[in-house]
Amino acid sequence: MATQNRGARGPSATAAVGLAFAAGVLAALAAQRHKFEELRLRVAEVEQSDRQAMLTEQQRLQFYLLTKAMEDPDLAAVYSNVQVDSPVKQRQYLFANALYNNAVLAYRVGIVNWEELHGHLRTICQNSNFRDYWHAHQPHRASLRAESTEAKVGRMVDRLIRDLDEADTEEWWVVGEPPEE
Secondary structure (H helix, E strand, O other): OHHHHHHHHHHHOOOHHHHHHHHHHHHHHHHHHHHHHHHHHHHHHOOOOOOOOHHHHHHHHHHHHHHHHOOOOHHHHHHHHHHOOOHHHHHHHHHHEEEEEEEOHHOOOOOOHHHHHHHHHHHOOOOHHHHHHHHHOEEEEEHOOOOOHHHHHHHHHHHHHHHHHHOOOOOOOOOOOOOOO
């Protein structure tokens, strides 16, 4: 009779053990998936941080080269193919380039958001020397990929200059809305 009782309990006990094992496996898989997701997010953060560090280092080098070009007209002639009528104007263009690149870098590494970038560029666009630089370098921007950050920011500056030119107010700081990011 003992054999019969085991036989009667055997399939339900085996099913219970099987279900418990399956539940344990699913719990372990869920824990692994959670851990994997945490690791994936951490890797993404590290990659973003590395990208920001590389952008910052590249900007540092860019600024070093710009500084050299501003100090030496012979080097400035190599830095840009835009022909200007004076070394002063050439240094102004180089400085305008440095201001613009600094603003774009601040956006790219997350120091400023899209709206803050718009406000900063609106201030820069008030300067006639910057506008001269911007118009002189339009052909350079024409080769940018339309979806690139640089092209999007360039379109924002173009729109800002147009909006400022068309504004019927002396309150330039309220002119223009940032385009969608």
